[in-house]
Amino acid sequence: MEALTSHKGRHLLTRRAFLGVAFCSSGLAGSLLAHEHAGEQSYRRLSRGRDGDPASRWTSLKPISSDLEAWITVSGTPIDYPVALPDHDTPEDFYLDHDIDGTPRAAGCPYLDSRCSAHGTHLLIYGHRIAGSDTMFGSLWNRYTPTAFKELGDAVWDTSADGKLSFAPLCALRVPGTYAPIQRFAFEDADALCVWLEDVAGSATATAPDSRERIKAATRVLTLVTCAEGNGHSATRTLVLFTREADEQALQ
Template sequence: MAEYQGKRFKNAAGGSEAPGVGAHRAPQGAAGRASGSQAAGTHAASAPGRHAVSGQTPAQHAVPVQGARFKRPASADAPAPRVSPAPASQQAGTRFKRSAPAGTPASAPAHTAAPSPAPAAAPARAAAPAPAAAPSHTAASPQTPAATRVRGVVPVGHTSAAPRATAGSGGGAVPPVKPSRYGAGSADGDRGDGSGRRRRRILPKLLVGIGVLLLLVAGGMLIHTLWGYHQAEETYGSLAEYAPVSDTENSGIPVVDFDALQEINPDIVGWIYVPGTNINYPVAQGDDNTTYLNRLFDGTTNSSGSIFLDADATAPGMVDQQTPVYGHHMNNQSMFYEIDDTVDQAAFDGIEAVYYITRDATYRCTPLMTCVIDETFLEARQATFTDAAAFTAYLEEMHGFARAEADDTADRIASAQQVLTLITCSGELPGPDRTVMVLTLDETIPNP
């Protein structure tokens, strides 16, 4: 019977000691002490749980690798160790892998063995480890039950490609970690050459560049608009000499030098003046209604455009039943900006008269109503109607769109024969609406 000495069993039969509990470790490179021992790497059938030694009953286990431990009884009289049944995951044949001790040389061969039957009286002496050059073998007895298989030993310096089985998982295997598309272990898209970091540095710079570009474009558009306003103000401001306003002469109505204006531009046909406002401009007429949308009266390209008479109206104006005159709604309060303000009744009431001046006469007109209409309402730009009744019906229809109006609107609609219609873009955005001020002709003053 083996004697217990500080967690070591002393073999009573041979006197040799086996380190550990039921395991034997032979010194590296020591020669086998038993006569007739088997060569390293060979295998033979043996009793379950016993190791083969020289001259004794053959065992299925091969000579153990440096540092590998195999359970065995301490002496011939000791009973065979009980082998607990393996979990279901191991009964299915899945082997657990264990790395050899760190001190084992990389060239030491490793063996994997399964227990096989052996006589109960097998001695406890162990054979020496195999030489460093011995090949690696794996032996498994087809008769060995799956429940009695023990843990195998992974050869030093090798990594098993087989998936690990997790105890209690029903024999399932843990799948290998899928590498990143940018390289193994990459969490940020870096391929290992710094490309991910470069992308992270480039993106903020790209966004900043786009932002700067947009600011430059917006700044350029603003500068262009402001320059256009300035150019238009200078151009139209220089016209004061061509249409001076005198309170002592002609009751404060501009006296227009049409000869000088037509030398600048033959398309100038009239002049419009609204006292108490910024509206004091020449009136041009082009071949179509787009000619002076983006041209000053002298033909200079400018977004402020000009005040112009409808191309289908009879020049110089105030000849047809309706004289449509167009002008932009400019944010610097130039052109017809103040006409759009007259949708408010107070602003409407603030305008007492509008003067339309031609070479031959000055026409004094009185506001009738200000309407907001859709741009598709073509009657608002129609110069002539079939008869007086159709003209009156048109004015009554416009009255339905009125936002501000005179107190006697109904009576004046019934008696109106000619109207001056000032048209501009509506400030009520979004929408293609137009603000239209309709004025009736009250007086015609011949020019000297």
């Protein structure tokens, strides 16, 4: 896919279009699906290796890639993946078409926007949607509808430094790929974070019943981004926002 440049300081979400693969022939479909199944199985094995002692569950993961920053799961979806943060030697969108260990893979690996960090106030994470499949972030594309959003559970953000942190779903919306408001990562204080969340949630087509209270109490935000159209060159994105409050404890 051809790289897309930023426009007047705004980045596309992301700089290259997300996959919306439509398999045109049975032979190609079978080959790609078999490859994706093998990739999914490798992630499942890694996920099972994270069970057990919280202090040591990252021991087997860190050697896989220096870019591996976190693990994300979302209740009510198949999402259960490592999350990369490309370092200065890795192309920004490298994980759009590479596995966490650097192996070429059409479905890629979820990854953080390079403008944020795994411990920042706003975590912006990209993942593919592949037409006809719910692998990667494919189960999120229609969450901007109230019915689909209602079935969404909490997201768990797991890092070696902070452990497992739970984020509850706040809202979802469908936006152009150049949507600027979501591309903010620094906030002067809690009031600034609240104002920003109110602005984004005000454009949402699906929101949690207690969204107003949750916005006021939020201290961190996690946003998952995927393609809203399954045509291979989607101009729109689905954004699903989750929030966390200050007094919530880390999970075991």
